[in-house]
Amino acid sequence: MSTPQLVVHRDKELMAEAAAARLITKIVDAQASRGSASVVLTGGRNGNGLLAALAGSPARDAIDWARLDLWWGDERFLPEGDPERNVTQAREALLDSVPLDPKRVHAMPASDGPHGSDVEAAAAAYAQELAEASAPENHAAVPSFDVLLLGVGPDTHVASLFPEHPGVRETERTVIGVHGAPKPPPTRVSLTLPAIRTAREVWLLAAGEDKANAVAMALSGTGEIQAPAAGAQGRARTLWLLDTAAASRLPRSLYPPASA
């Protein structure tokens, strides 16, 4: 696994713009070298901020949207179209305004979908969809993700893996149903840490004063059971994209030399 690298931006707006520019380049490069790109989206304020910045960037037209697979790191298990669903917010921020191939937009199941309110069945179905998309040479139960985005909650949660919750201890499954999440709604679907760690690059996004303790905890050696964000690492790269407020409680030894 890769050692975390930190980039600190002046404020959350600049962080979103810079992360969007970085993501456009990654997708274009992956499409040039492998023909298509695969990105895992996150919910939350910073994930949606990045998507909105991408929607507003003229460089978005450099992406071949029809050759992009989109997956989700987690989802709030609510009815289709619910405004609190991560996919609903992503559609509003970006997806509805770009020419994606609908077959390559892999939303997690809704609570009024084919599995009804059975969140375990919904999680198993998403695991199956991931496994079917994995090329045989991957030898993995998930496709090879180019970039996996994660918001970091003020309690250090990533995706829907919460501190000390059963989901953060999962070692076998790639996708789990989450019950009794401390942040509403209580029922969710989430990738697990082993699935997250298959991604080439994992980018963690955190902006704002309310994220400062979480960032400091996760980057100062706290274990992944207490701080799930600490366990989110990419195979080739783990990138923490922060603003100055979120980075403000990092020990000086970790603070990167240059900020933009």
Ligand SMILES: O=C1O[C@H](COP(=O)(O)O)[C@@H](O)[C@H](O)[C@H]1O
């Ligand atoms: O509920 C969720 O929260 C986290 C963090 O969201 P934020 O608004 O505090 O940045 C998010 O990453 C996750 O996808 C979402 O389901």
